[in-house]
Amino acid sequence: MPLSIRQLAFVALLLGTSHTAWAEFILFPELNGIARRDIEPHKIAIPHGGYPLRENQPDAALDIFYSADYGRLRVLAEVDIAREVDAEIERLQAGWLLGSETTAWIGRFHTPLGYWNTQFHHGSYLQTSATRPGIMEFHGLKAPLPLHIAGLLIEGAHPLENQEIHYQFSLGVGPNLQHHGLEPVDFRNLDNAGSHKLNAAVRLSYLPDPVIPDEIGGFAAYTIIPSIHKTIREIRQTIAGAFGNWEHERLRLIGELYFVSNDLVADSGTVHASFVNYNLQAEYTLHPNWTLYARAEDTLNAENDPYLDIFPEFIRRRALAGLRFDLTHNQALKLEWAGVTRQHDRFNEIILQWSAAFP
Amino acid sequence: MIVRRIFCTFCFVYGLFALAGHSALAAERSLVLVRSEQATVPPLTEQEVRKLFLGEVLIKNGQRVQALRNLTDPFLYEVFLQKIVFMSARNYERQLLSRVFRLGGQRPPVYEDLNQLIAALKSNPAAVTFMWEDEAKTIPGIKVSTQLWQGPIE
Numbered sequence: 001m002p003l004s005i006r007q008l009a010f011v012a013l014l015l016g017t018s019h020t021a022w023a024e025f026i027l028f029p030e031l032n033g034i035a036r037r038d039i040e041p042h043k044i045a046i047p048h049g050g051y052p053l054r055e056n057q058p059d060a061a062l063d064i065f066y067s068a069d070y071g072r073l074r075v076l077a078e079v080d081i082a083r084e085v086d087a088e089i090e091r092l093q094a095g096w097l098l099g100s101e102t103t104a105w106i107g108r109f110h111t112p113l114g115y116w117n118t119q120f121h122h123g124s125y126l127q128t129s130a131t132r133p134g135i136m137e138f139h140g141l142k143a144p145l146p147l148h149i150a151g152l153l154i155e156g157a158h159p160l161e162n163q164e165i166h167y168q169f170s171l172g173v174g175p176n177l178q179h180h181g182l183e184p185v186d187f188r189n190l191d192n193a194g195s196h197k198l199n200a201a202v203r204l205s206y207l208p209d210p211v212i213p214d215e216i217g218g219f220a221a222y223t224i225i226p227s228i229h230k231t232i233r234e235i236r237q238t239i240a241g242a243f244g245n246w247e248h249e250r251l252r253l254i255g256e257l258y259f260v261s262n263d264l265v266a267d268s269g270t271v272h273a274s275f276v277n278y279n280l281q282a283e284y285t286l287h288p289n290w291t292l293y294a295r296a297e298d299t300l301n302a303e304n305d306p307y308l309d310i311f312p313e314f315i316r317r318r319a320l321a322g323l324r325f326d327l328t329h330n331q332a333l334k335l336e337w338a339g340v341t342r343q344h345d346r347f348n349e350i351i352l353q354w355s356a357a358f359p
Numbered sequence: 360m361i362v363r364r365i366f367c368t369f370c371f372v373y374g375l376f377a378l379a380g381h382s383a384l385a386a387e388r389s390l391v392l393v394r395s396e397q398a399t400v401p402p403l404t405e406q407e408v409r410k411l412f413l414g415e416v417l418i419k420n421g422q423r424v425q426a427l428r429n430l431t432d433p434f435l436y437e438v439f440l441q442k443i444v445f446m447s448a449r450n451y452e453r454q455l456l457s458r459v460f461r462l463g464g465q466r467p468p469v470y471e472d473l474n475q476l477i478a479a480l481k482s483n484p485a486a487v488t489f490m491w492e493d494e495a496k497t498i499p500g501i502k503v504s505t506q507l508w509q510g511p512i513e
Contacts, residue, residue, distance in 0.1 A: 024464070097418070
């Protein structure tokens with residue numbers, strides 16, 4: 001397929017900035033072997049745009065990250081190539097370094113929500129576990145929250161003696177609701193992007209020491225999600241929540257709490273629904289190369305929720321345990337067992353994952 | 360009697376050697392931040408050095424400071440990570456990667472060859488790196504900016 005003018009401009013931007021000394025190009029590959037058993041019910045209707053649940057599923061993905069600085073101009077691009085999903089420009093941002101602590105970005109970026117979405121996202125190697133919480137899934141009929149937005153993002157830090165307050169404010173356009181799930185602004189196909197409306201988000205966090213990863217904070221977002229579904233005109237979604245990451249010697253705890261309120265607007269009237277989701281992950285380093293971990297995640301008021309029913313692959317409850325082995329300084333093997341409950345089915349699964357970061 | 364004298368002399372000499380050996384093993388060394396002589400980067404605080412080497416942006420006097428990682432001496436690098444960054448090498452690499460992935464920017468470039476490191480330092484007036492103070496004083500064209508740590512090395 002011939003490249004469009006926009007794609008050529010994007011490539012030119014990358015090549016142009018790659019001549020600076022301040023550039024970074026990192027590949028995050030991953031290979032997954034997934035075995036599912038005890039699937040209930042056995043015959044699951046395949047939703048429009050979805051994929052059948054298979055007992056044994058190999059999977060592969062490659063995340064390509066690029067960042068370059070040209071003076072105070074910072075460019076960041078991230079492309080994710082995954083099986084069964086088109087290659088997607090996850091992030092394409094241009095930022096201006098206003099000072100040591102503050103950057104103003106325009107482009108497509110991660111919505112400043114929670115901990116997982118801002119810390120790990122597609123870089124599986126960076127997270128200890130093989131999977132991420134269901135609420136933080138980013139593609140298709142398993143992803144109920146707008147995790148990518150396009151617009152303006154201001155992020156920075158306010159020092160308080162030896163502590164820091166981190167802030168992120170974003171204003172832009174969020175996704176629309178297609179038959180295959182939420183669809184953020186796609187820079188490759190702006191002409192057929194459909195209607196996108198307001199998304200505003202804020203994330204604040206406190207770091208007791210800015211050079212260690214301990215962090216506690218809160219966030220809120222409001223999004224108007226236009227829909228192409230016949231029965232829903234648009235969804236007005238409000239999200240609020242809290243998160244924390246705490247590390248002490250060999251122990252690490254990561255937790256998130258989400259309150260999500262949706263007004264589903266139809267020609268016949270508005271239906272209100274809301275749910276609460278939480279996840280808590282504990283990690284224990286047995287040895288510098290071996291980490292044991294477990295995670296619990298659950299959603300309250302999820303059953304028969306008219307908004308979550310649009311996302312039948314959403315994992316609303318999961319209990320998992322796993323073991324990570326760092327093969328080298330940039331490669332990891334993870335073995336994870338999970339009991340999974342989605343909107344309309346449940347199963348047990350074992351995942352073996354290899355992930356890396358090169359160079 | 361002669362045997363006793365020889366034994367005492369032996370003990371004395373052995374003690375001297377042992378003391379000398381001990382003091383050599385526990386010699387004080389000083390870890391410093393260095394820059395080129397032409398550089399205008401002001402002295403940095405320890406907190407600024409930590410953030411800079413964790414890949415964060417540091418702008419001083421309107422210019423962006425660049426950190427260069429000195430891996431010409433693995434022991435020096437280990438001391439730098441332990442005493443200044445307070446992380447193991449593995450944790451430090453993961454933190455760097457995580458920050459760059461989240462915020463953009465670059466991991467500080469690594470130099471395993473001293474001549475290349477010095478050349479990079481001299482070519483960029485906003486660049487800084489870390490060295491042993493006694494080594495830094497023998498290299499023409501570079502200047503100690505800040506003392507980062509001093510203590511016995513065993």
